[in-house]
Amino acid sequence: xxxxxxxxxxxxxxxxxxxxxxxxxxxxxxxxxxxxxxxxxxxxxxxxxxxxxxxxxxxxxxxxxxxxxxxxxxxxxxxxxxxxxxxxxxxxxxxxxxxxxxxxxxxxxxxxxx
Amino acid sequence: xxxxxxxxxxxxxxxxxxxxxxxxxxxxxxxxxxxxxxxxxxxxxxxxxxxxxxxxxxxxxxxxxxxxxxxxxxxxxxxxxxxxxxxxxxxxxxxxxxxxxxxxxxxxxxxxx
Numbered sequence: 001x002x003x004x005x006x007x008x009x010x011x012x013x014x015x016x017x018x019x020x021x022x023x024x025x026x027x028x029x030x031x032x033x034x035x036x037x038x039x040x041x042x043x044x045x046x047x048x049x050x051x052x053x054x055x056x057x058x059x060x061x062x063x064x065x066x067x068x069x070x071x072x073x074x075x076x077x078x079x080x081x082x083x084x085x086x087x088x089x090x091x092x093x094x095x096x097x098x099x100x101x102x103x104x105x106x107x108x109x110x111x112x113x114x
Numbered sequence: 115x116x117x118x119x120x121x122x123x124x125x126x127x128x129x130x131x132x133x134x135x136x137x138x139x140x141x142x143x144x145x146x147x148x149x150x151x152x153x154x155x156x157x158x159x160x161x162x163x164x165x166x167x168x169x170x171x172x173x174x175x176x177x178x179x180x181x182x183x184x185x186x187x188x189x190x191x192x193x194x195x196x197x198x199x200x201x202x203x204x205x206x207x208x209x210x211x212x213x214x215x216x217x218x219x220x221x222x223x224x225x226x227x
Contacts, residue, residue: 004157031213043158043204043217056214091157101146101165101208103215105157 002026006092006106014114018080021109023092024073033103034067034077035091043091049075050097082113116141118207120218127195128226135190135221137205145207147188148215149179152202161203164188175199195225 005024013019025032033048047057052069060067064083069075079086089110093103117140127133139145146165150158162173169181179190190203205218 033215042219045214048213050213093157097213101148101163101215102160103148103150103158105150105159107155107157 004092004094004104004106006090006109008109009107010110010112012112012114013082015083016081017113018078019082019086019111019113021077021090021092021111023075023077023106025075025092025094026104027073028096029094029104030072030097031095032069032075033093033095034075035093035105037089037091037108038087046077046090079111082111084113087111087113116207116209116214116216118205118216118218120203120205120221122221123219124222124224126224126226129197130194133190133192133195133199133223133225135203135205135223137188137190137218138186139188139205139207140186141207141209143209145188145209147179147181148206148208149173149177149188149190150204150206150217152204152220154201158204161190195223197225197227199223200225 007022034046036044046059047067049069067077089108091108093105095103119138148163149161152158162171164171164181172178177192202220204220206215208215
């Protein structure tokens with residue numbers, strides 16, 4: 001299996017621009033998670049989906065952030081408009097809910113907002 | 115509220131020596147505990163987990179961890195460190211359903227030759 005695939009790996013954009021991060025989970029996994037990692041705040045859960053349905057988005061920092069999962073093999077995290085404080089590494093992870101919890105992480109998308 | 119604490123930002127150890135990376139947790143209910151490792155510019159990789167049963171669990175790359183309910187700890191250990199073990203280590207806890215994980219702040223392990 002190819003693992004969790006994220007794109008882009010690196011994104012540099014200017015404040016105010018829209019950013020879209022993409023994730024392809026492992027085939028057969030029914031949970032998908034979006035995390036953000038920063039030096040100051042560590043690893044934060046933003047949102048997670050079960051069977052393509054958002055279950056808990058309490059970690060989404062504000063309305064500028066939105067996430068979708070239109071099908072079992074694709075999810076997006078969108079930031080509009082982006083701000084410098086959004087600069088971070090964004091990770092997507094997936095898991096199989098009937099297993100005992102192991103998360104499989106993608107390589108991350110490093111976002112820099114100037 | 116559920117939480118995980120990794121009291122050491124950094125652990126330094128010489129190659130060949132035993133290593134310990136500490137983790138304590140606070141949960142309401144039975145904890146499910148995990149360790150992950152992150153190498154530079156990579157995603158987190160699963161190392162090992164405690165769900166139930168034997169308090170000593172063994173994982174990848176020779177790592178093991180001991181669940182101690184009375185001390186609410188789940189310390190990561192390895193008998194003999196390798197330089198290639200140098201990385202960032204995260205402890206995580208989940209309760210009930212494996213759908214929400216709480217991660218510690220991470221501990222940077224430096225293994226020197």
